[in-house]
Amino acid sequence: MAFATPALAQTSLADTQLPDRAQEAQARALMTTIRCVECQGQSIADSQAPIAGTMRSLIRERIAGGETPGQVRHWLIGRYGDYISYDPPLDGATWPLWLAPIALLVVGAWIARSSFRRRVR
Numbered sequence: 001m002a003f004a005t006p007a008l009a010q011t012s013l014a015d016t017q018l019p020d021r022a023q024e025a026q027a028r029a030l031m032t033t034i035r036c037v038e039c040q041g042q043s044i045a046d047s048q049a050p051i052a053g054t055m056r057s058l059i060r061e062r063i064a065g066g067e068t069p070g071q072v073r074h075w076l077i078g079r080y081g082d083y084i085s086y087d088p089p090l091d092g093a094t095w096p097l098w099l100a101p102i103a104l105l106v107v108g109a110w111i112a113r114s115s116f117r118r119r120v121r
Contacts, residue, residue, distance in 0.1 A: 015053070016060075023063050030059055030069040034076060035084045043086070 018024040031045035036052040044052040044059075055076070062072045077085055088094045 015056070018060055018064055020064075024060075026069045027056075027060050027063045030063075030072060031056055033073070033086050034059075035086055037080055037084060 018027060028045065032043050034044050034055065036042050036044050036047035036049055036055075038049040038051045039047045044055045059072055062075070063069065073085070082088045082094060088097060090098055
């Protein structure tokens with residue numbers, strides 16, 4: 001039981017709102033931008049996975065401790081990597097993520113243009 005106490009204490013803020021409404025709003029806004037490392041398709045705000053509960057608890061603890069959402073985001077990215085952010089930074093490893101939608105639009109426009117040209121002739 002003594003070993004389980006720290007784990008239970010850490011998840012106690014997972015679904016408990018912070019007393020300060022402004023801090024809770026900041027925490028919730030941040031939670032919607034962080035991807036669950038287990039579910040991968042859901043934010044930690046929507047996920048029911050245990051790791052998501054732990055991450056929600058960590059976010060609330062740090063914001064209640066006076067950290068800004070930006071500082072908490074930076075800490076989470078340092079701990080879990082750029083993948084957990086739905087808005088990854090533009091750097092050498094993530095530039096394909098940012099370039100792919102533009103490239104797909106250009107390719108789609110080129111295909112549509114060539115298709116329309118064939119129909120006109």
